[in-house]
Structures are given as C-alpha cells and as structure tokens.
Amino acid sequence: MVSTSGSTLFPLPLSRGYSRSGLFSSVIASNLSNSWISSQKKIVCACMTPSRNVSDGLSSYKLTDSPYTRILNSVEEPESDSDVLIECKNVYKSFGEKHILRGVSFKIRHGEAVGIIGPSGTGKSTILKIIAGLLAPDKGEVYVQGKKREGLISDEEISISGLRIGLVFQSAALFDSLTVRENVGFLLYENSKMSDEQISELVTETLAAVGLKGVEDRLPSELSGGMKKRVALARSIIFDTTKDTVEPEVLLYDEPTAGLDPIASTVVEDLIRSVHIKGEDALGKSGKVASYVVVTHQHSTIRRAVDRLIFLYEGKIVWEGLTDEFTTSTNPIVQQFASGSLDGPIKY
Numbered sequence: 001m002v003s004t005s006g007s008t009l010f011p012l013p014l015s016r017g018y019s020r021s022g023l024f025s026s027v028i029a030s031n032l033s034n035s036w037i038s039s040q041k042k043i044v045c046a047c048m049t050p051s052r053n054v055s056d057g058l059s060s061y062k063l064t065d066s067p068y069t070r071i072l073n074s075v076e077e078p079e080s081d082s083d084v085l086i087e088c089k090n091v092y093k094s095f096g097e098k099h100i101l102r103g104v105s106f107k108i109r110h111g112e113a114v115g116i117i118g119p120s121g122t123g124k125s126t127i128l129k130i131i132a133g134l135l136a137p138d139k140g141e142v143y144v145q146g147k148k149r150e151g152l153i154s155d156e157e158i159s160i161s162g163l164r165i166g167l168v169f170q171s172a173a174l175f176d177s178l179t180v181r182e183n184v185g186f187l188l189y190e191n192s193k194m195s196d197e198q199i200s201e202l203v204t205e206t207l208a209a210v211g212l213k214g215v216e217d218r219l220p221s222e223l224s225g226g227m228k229k230r231v232a233l234a235r236s237i238i239f240d241t242t243k244d245t246v247e248p249e250v251l252l253y254d255e256p257t258a259g260l261d262p263i264a265s266t267v268v269e270d271l272i273r274s275v276h277i278k279g280e281d282a283l284g285k286s287g288k289v290a291s292y293v294v295v296t297h298q299h300s301t302i303r304r305a306v307d308r309l310i311f312l313y314e315g316k317i318v319w320e321g322l323t324d325e326f327t328t329s330t331n332p333i334v335q336q337f338a339s340g341s342l343d344g345p346i347k348y
C-alpha cells in the first residue's frame, strides 16, 4: 500500500498555489511528506483486461453491453480497441532484487468492472499504482485511451488524456483533522472556482449518494470503519459541476472491504456497483464511474462487485475469466486459491 501517514485522497491535483484558506495547506503539510505531495498531482488512468481464461480456455462471456458478448466461446478479443480506456503492455517492475511484475498485459474497456486477485505479495497493489501513474514500470508500457504514458502522472497528461483516474486506498486515508465535509470537498476547495456554499451542497448530495446523511461536521475519528470507506468513496466521485464537461472516470479500489464485517462489506460492494455507469446511486441517479478495478481478497467482493477477474501469481497473469467461472476453474492455482487449501502449487 501507499504509505500516506493515514491521510491521502484521490484523484488529487494538490494545491497549485491557490488555497481558499490556510487550513488545507497546513493540514497537507502536517500529514504528508513533501516527496509524497510532489508525486500526487493527478491520476489519469484506466486499465481493462480482455476476458481471457489463460489456463482454461475462454468460457462463454455473458457481460451485458460488453464487447465480449460478441465473442462467445472464442479466445479472440474484440476487434475494435476504441473502447479501451487503459492498457498495460508487458509491464515489469522490481524493487531491488525482488522481481514483482514480470510481463503483465491487460486492457480495461469502458463499462467494465474488473477484479485483480492473487496471493499476498504478488504485485496487485503495485499494478494499481502503475495504472494510476504513481509508479513507473521498469519495462513495458501503460496506455491511457490509446496514448502512451510517459513518466509519472503530470498535469500535462491530464489535459491530454481527458480521463480522470481515482485510486481509493485500502485505509480510507482521510485527513484526521478535517471534517467529513472538508475531506470530501477537499479537491474542490483547493482547485475549483466553486463557492463554499456550492461545494457544501455538492458534498451533502454526494454523501447522500453513498448513503450517508448528517455526518458533514464530524471528524473521521467519529466514524466507523465502513463509514470512513464510504466517505473516501464520496471523495473520489465528487466532480466540479461548474465545468462544461465531466471527464470519464476510472476508479481503482485497493482492498475496499478489508477489515470490514460481512454486512459492512456488502454495503461497500453495493456502493461500488452503484457509482458505476451501469448502477444507480442512493439518490436514484446513474453512476458516473466508467470502469473500475478492484484489488481484493474477499470472496464476497469478488462475487458481488466485479464481473471479470484477473489472477496474478508470481508477477504474471495466470488466469482470466468471468467471476462465475472462478470457482469452477480447472486451473490448479485458481482451485487452490478459491478453496483456501494448503495443498497445491501456491507455497506459503
């Protein structure tokens, strides 16, 4: 996980010299290291994996509105890549002597809900950070809407790609000394021309969309773990309503249900669905998130929140398929992982 001293948010073009009060600047300074701040300008990214069952052969795809509905019982990918938001091509990443990613390739298409699963330490969070532009691959490329990303995230890239990429961290990573309203509206307070009243209204509306009411003036310490995750989600889906166009958005969730009880997990899983363009939020409006990628270990999250899975093991994709196919796969790695057995190719 990205270490942020318990405080961070995405997407985040951090303050560019303008701050409507000293409050946010001082909070950032007290919460985040300079190197972290300078690395967090803004995320623009979207990856989607073609549903390909590497070891089992591709089974039927049933995704409604998916390009894969056209290629039932075929290992071929859709002919057109016009809906590909993010592509990772042969990505390698090492940390010192540890070779974490060893040639990872996949695409994320518009409208997809993708899960990345696999044993601990196989590089799932690392691939999210590479997609988000927080880490650079040692080798290989990341394409955002067909445009190759050079280096890490930058302001230039934002305007070129026109795709907003949000990363929702495992810990809700809220600013402890800011209220819920200030946390959710943070980017708008820092970067938009919206008035405080407009932002406050929008924050209330966005919180309602994730099923939270009357918590605007609370501090994060006054919220339960599940509520904090919902606040973090609200923060990642709030948009500047004074802009003419709303950028398409890809959200990357890193273990969004880790540490939650089963019911709180269900709430968060449904929330993830509801803010997707195929879902409907608590206010009955369709969601704005074009595609999302979830890294998770939770079976309930796999079943409930994603349509397609990518299985990462020892730095490579060893299996891809629909969520339904996960438990019936004949791939011994997948079978062992799905059953939680100690016997099998995965060694601990």
Ligand SMILES: Nc1ncnc2c1ncn2[C@@H]1O[C@H](COP(=O)(O)OP(=O)(O)OP(=O)(O)O)[C@@H](O)[C@H]1O
Residues within 6 Å of the ligand: 001, 095, 098, 100, 118, 119, 120, 121, 122, 123, 124, 125, 126, 127
């Ligand atoms: N910045 C870093 N410096 C050194 N090693 C790192 C760094 N980031 C990750 N690693 C190492 O890379 C490996 C993969 O980490 P990563 O967090 O991507 O795994 P993961 O699959 O998400 O694991 P988990 O399921 O346990 O969260 C781990 O061994 C981790 O210690």
